[in-house]
Amino acid sequence: MNPRPSPPPVRVALATFVAVVALSAGLVVTSAPTARAADESAIASTEGTDFWISFEKNYISSNGLSLSITGATDTSGTIEWPDGTSEPFTVIANTVTTVSVPVAVGEATVALPADGTSTGLGIHVVALDDVTVYGLNYQEFTSDAFVALPSDALGTRYRALSYNTTIASYPARLIVLASQDATRVEITPQETLGSRTAGSPFTVELDAGEVYTLTAPTSGGDISGTLVTADRPIAVYGTVDCGNVGVGACDTMTQQMFPTDSWGVSFIAPRFPGATRATYIRVLADQDGTEVTVNGSVVAMIDAGEFWEGTVERSGDGNNAALIEASKPVEVGAFMQADSYGTTSETGDPAFLLLSPYEQYLSSYIVGTPGTGFNFNGITVVIPTSATGSFLLNGAGVASSEWAAVAGSAYSTAQFEVSPGTYRVTADAPFGVFVYGANSANSYAYAGGTALSKVASVASMTLRTDSVLTAPVTTEVCIAVSVVDDVGNPVEGVRVNGVTSGVNDGISMTAATISTGSAQLCYVGTNEGEDTVAITAGVATSTTTVTWTPYADMEPVVVLNPEDAVISEGGTAYFETVVSGAPTPTLQWQISTNAGGTWSDIPGAIGKTLTVVGALSDDGNQYRVIATNTGSTAMSGAATLTVLPTPVAPTVSEPANATVGDGDTATFTVTTTGTPAPTVTWQVSTDSGA
Template identity: 25%
Template sequence: MARVLLSMLVMVASFGCSQAARDNKGTEFILTFPENFQRDQNRPKLFIACPHPTGARVTITLPYNGDTDTVTVNHGRVEEVELRREAVELRDSEKSDGGGRAVHITSDVEIVVYGVFAELKSSDAYLALPTDVLGTEYYAACSSIARNRNQEGWDDMPSQFGVVGVHAGTTVTIVPSQAVEFDRRNYGAGQAFSVVLDRFETLQVQATEDLTGSKITATQPVAVLSGNTFAYCLPMGERQRGTGDHLVQMIPPVDTWGEEFVTVPLSRHRGGDLFRVVAARDNTQVDVTNENAKTLNAGEFWEIDIPSDEYRHVTTSEPVLLVQYSKTGSADNTATDPFMMIIPSVAQFEAEYTFSTVDLLYDPSRTTHHINVVTSSADIAGLRLDEQPLPSDTVWHDVPGTRYAAAQLTVSGGTHTVRHMSPIVTTGLFSYGFTYLESYGYPGGLRLAQIAAPCSTTAPVPADRVDNDCDGRVDEELLNGIDDDGDGLIDEDLAIGNCADHRRQYETCLLQRCRNMAP
């Protein structure tokens, strides 16, 4: 038995050296900041968190002017790095001059990065995606247009998206959903045009109509961010008015989109939240709790206004992008403001998160930070927030027609962790915050497995974020000789939670595995 135990430990140790997982943590990021209408000259920032216990050594380079900064990011802390606005902010509807407005971030260990553009009365933030998960096909998500603003040189506030080159000689093809002017040339809705981007070069496309559903493809992976210079996030067809905000999110590539989602209302709001379902394929059927089903073609979207006391289940026949929008605080007389937030599919939920809150400017004393959490109803007890059980007064709401439950929690400012005691129990986490006239929101993290790409079965490597058995799920088994997910297969798609990392169940797990292996 001792010899078998030793062999098991050697095997488990070797699994710890598997390839980098496909998720929002990484060692290289290339990003940018789409235009913010506000001109108070508050600088964009990076918020950098390090899940690694030894900390990280991080280098930030601005290719536009060659600025380089190296910082140490300690475990459990957020390092804030201010950036020169003129070197990183996209402007107008054109290819950026001077070699682009990219930000290049490298680290000696995996880190979590946020882009934060906190201007007075016009703030938002996004979760950055590392270069190893970027793709070649995207669709933009934006919002309805704020008209007649007559401020900072604009009348109608544009919707927009930005693209960043990651490799030299990349041809980017854009099919706008609305008529646009780009580099002083006009293109009609649906009229494709192409731009060549080298590494770190950038472009921005703007229009005074909603650019949601615009398609971006590239010959090599690129980064894509989309949103609005300023928006109110009221339902389409309603007059757009009230308090508004800058909108931005970094968009995941189509090959990581999913087919099942859970919607959770935002804290503090009483007048409901907007959701948009964006399709990438023709004849995509979308089913939403309490709604009549709809069929979308590629580039089409469905906007749904969901009341603040309802939790919904969204399923689709083809992969889609789901985005949640916080409405203007004027919609329900609350001290909130608009933001947009990517909602990962259930298949891309993580087993553990390290995430950070964002400091808001207009009224810091009234800022509140919140998280929405989604997990299986049967697994609620195993959740840990900052290594402690969730507060005893946490209220859970069952999601009708599913095995999931969701809760809203208020958290303090700073860095937090959420994980489950079992490595194969995944959780959805969404982080957001409000003060009067400002807000932010983004997913706390997500897996970025290529679950929407063609799939071939592969040998299981623990925590590889690959759908090894092509069942639409990722890393759902423990290395324990047991059919954990009930599909008739054993140890076919392994989580990080092998016997050496089975959280307080090490001995039971390891002995069970050894018994299964023993002659």
């Protein structure tokens, strides 16, 4: 935290670029076909239009707070501050807008209790279009940053991850922020924290914008593993007011936690590019009996709330990483320690970075560094090796020499030293991006963004197409799968990944599941022979064998017929197909409104999946697909759409009183409404309704 002599300068092998300036050419050309990426609009991520954000306590002062807002389109919005005032903002596409947080918010963080509820901290950001928001808590000699989660990606179940208290007066700290009024939060400490006993749950109630905080007040204490659940979505932060990691002085450390249902099982943990020292790694389990492997070797068996700690040591030119895998979903944090960083040998200090698993990578990001305060800024990229040739940094490719393969994986890493500014990074396949910086015994780190799909909810996967497929080279093969949770419900918005090994080696494919839990992975083989396609979605796995034969014309064949669908009025139905043929057939979906008597083409419906938003008038419609190539035409079976009326709660009128003579008949009449039509049951009371 305090300035001190830097270690001897050591040149770190980083590629150096300047913001918004075209980079040196050197685009990598690979022989592998282009990777197929999922439609990321269907996947929850750190992009959103509504955010609830809080900041951590930073040493003894927190007056250097700021929000950085960026997006792919021009947009605008409003920031609602805790005191009830608001501030408008605008974003120009592919740039970063930085907004200073009022001093009063920083003062509220300084006043955070060791165990208690606070107001004056909840910041509400609302935008007209999707944006990504980063928080920076800057002080000279002690800073950190985080990527914020939008409200629609917040969860109701978390485990905290942080670093242990090294200075009792600047402890590790759990922060819980409510996004809605009357939120009931239950907290179960993993270890005793002050008066809160390990394993004993307690509850607090928060309104929107209110914060509860709990510290590990003694040296060596740790909030890591603490279980936090709520009946409404909450934001959770793992922080340290000022903590030490390895050698060096203390720094504030913070990250916003990911909900446990978004945790993963496969991670690349890149080393921070310091001159000599290791990066610390923590792997936190959510379930008992979680086996952790590093670079293929088992290092730990941990139970729920426990963590394994290790290091990624420097090797070679320093552009190296560890492959971390787990048998059950985990959360992984990387911790920077004091070292010399960059070509000017800037001295860094502790910073905390929450890593995204493979399953949550995205294919494009817009990231920015702080405009001032850090002479060294870096970006590390983790990408499928087969997609390195498609990677662009501010629109320019990267020389192949910048990439280093991660042993035992299909991924490579690169480290770029960048000038302060905004960077757009894209590729043809999902990849991870991590941003960090150092200057004069100070550091920050954050993930450039992440998907937040409920991949940890996936329990099993089923192949919907055959496990053995055959196709002529240069045609497209599609593999259909479906995923469900542990009670058999489909899981929507989860990325399914596929990678080939064999004659068409190293092709990466991704697809997002729809509401039926299904997804399709497609690729084109150019070499004759056999491929094995390994398919994963969280802990669920499957394989398909594809045999590629010499090219010969082949009539279309419908491999997967669309299936009947039942939805409520206004709901969305999906009809899917898989076809084969050579050349690859074109598709045309058709509709029949008279039980198959006649059929007509649906304009523009030429994809593998037909999406129908159902109205009551669509009830009973049928849908099929026609596959055509130069050889012939094939027709799928017909699928029927059932549209149920939107349920309406029943109402009933009061029956009128009736007076009749002994033996006469009394008639009581009521009027009911509701959808579906309610049934009526009459009752009698002989004691005045008592």
